[in-house]
Amino acid sequence: MQILFLGAPGAGKGTQCARLAKHLNLVHLSSGDLLRQAVKAGTPTGVAAKSYMDKGQLVPDEVLIAMFRDKLTQPECDRGFILDGFPRTVVQAEALDQLLEELNKNLTIVVNVQVDQKLLLERITGRRTCTNKDCGATYHVKFVPPKKENVCDQCGQNLTQRSDDNEEVVAQRLAVYDKQTAPLINYYDKSLVLRTIDGDGEVEEIFADILKTIKVLA
Numbered sequence: 001m002q003i004l005f006l007g008a009p010g011a012g013k014g015t016q017c018a019r020l021a022k023h024l025n026l027v028h029l030s031s032g033d034l035l036r037q038a039v040k041a042g043t044p045t046g047v048a049a050k051s052y053m054d055k056g057q058l059v060p061d062e063v064l065i066a067m068f069r070d071k072l073t074q075p076e077c078d079r080g081f082i083l084d085g086f087p088r089t090v091v092q093a094e095a096l097d098q099l100l101e102e103l104n105k106n107l108t109i110v111v112n113v114q115v116d117q118k119l120l121l122e123r124i125t126g127r128r129t130c131t132n133k134d135c136g137a138t139y140h141v142k143f144v145p146p147k148k149e150n151v152c153d154q155c156g157q158n159l160t161q162r163s164d165d166n167e168e169v170v171a172q173r174l175a176v177y178d179k180q181t182a183p184l185i186n187y188y189d190k191s192l193v194l195r196t197i198d199g200d201g202e203v204e205e206i207f208a209d210i211l212k213t214i215k216v217l218a
């Protein structure tokens with residue numbers, strides 16, 4: 001299966017994609033995670049991406065297209081994958097179409113996770129992640145608080161907030177989503193594999209909804 005998730009920052013794509021990847025034993029390719037790893041490792045991609053990410057702007061299309069071409073042509077993607085955060089522009093979507101054609105694959109389903117705009121800002125600015133990269137548990141100061149403030153329930157390490165999850169950068173990321181990424185809903189609607197899921201609810205409920213939707217199409 002080749003699954004693509006669409007949704008604004010804070011819609012909960014990352015959480016749902018990670019669960020689904022485990023459940024279906026598929027590779028989870030998160031563009032944001034891949035870029036953050038590249039920044040941390042100081043690779044040329046990371047160096048090129050950092051200033052855009054800090055400002056909440058999109059990293060140039062060619063950087064993402066090259067990164068995903070490299071990933072999707074690896075043998076580990078042969079049995080399927082979940083795309084989370086790529087594509088984010090029509091140019092990237094067209095490049096993905098071309099790449100899939102070369103690989104003789106298509107998208108099984110595009111899941112659009114819809115959340116009320118007003119909720120997104122609160123969701124993102126409250127997000128916290130465990131600093132232990134082998135744990136990576138995620139929390140929310142209001143919706144999923146840890147038992148002890150700023151300490152991971154699972155491994156006891158400190159929690160951290162992503163540097164681009166502050167209010168000013170988030171406002172920019174949401175504006176960028178509206179302008180450059182939301183048009184992809186229309187783009188994929190034409191291909192008849194787009195399904196919209198209500199992303200405002202409990203993680204478990206939303207996951208059950210996603211599984212149901214995928215089964216209908218698979």
Ligand code: AMP
Nearest residue numbers: 031032052053057058059064085086088
């Ligand atoms: P995310 O973790 O998905 O919210 O992504 C964090 C940041 O990485 C975004 O604000 C962008 O700067 C950059 N980014 C992630 N995916 C893409 C993409 N497909 N195209 C361009 N920039 C991206």
